[in-house]
Amino acid sequence: MNSKHKKTLSAIFGKPAASGIKFSDIEALVLALGGEVHEGAGSRVALLLGDGIKHAHRPHPGKEAKRYQIREIKEWLTALGITG
Numbered sequence: 871m872n873s874k875h876k877k878t879l880s881a882i883f884g885k886p887a888a889s890g891i892k893f894s895d896i897e898a899l900v901l902a903l904g905g906e907v908h909e910g911a912g913s914r915v916a917l918l919l920g921d922g923i924k925h926a927h928r929p930h931p932g933k934e935a936k937r938y939q940i941r942e943i944k945e946w947l948t949a950l951g952i953t954g
Contacts, residue, residue, distance in 0.1 A: 875902040883954025893935045
């Protein structure tokens with residue numbers, strides 16, 4: 871995991887969670903943690919990490935993840951034992 875991935879992880883687990891995190895940075899973090907990103911129909915993606923799976927939609931027209939998406943990703947990572 872490089873410094874950009876660590877910065878994304880810190881932003882997700884910050885209090886309050888940072889807004890303006892690019893969804894592509896979240897996908898890169900999942901890949902860096904040994905997970906997978908699977909394309910679905912339209913803007914839908916499945917994030918796979920360990921035994922956990924998180925379905926999400928890529929934001930559009932912008933690139934930044936919505937606040938509720940960041941909160942859900944944080945809860946998902948916490949459930950998998952990953953903390954910032």
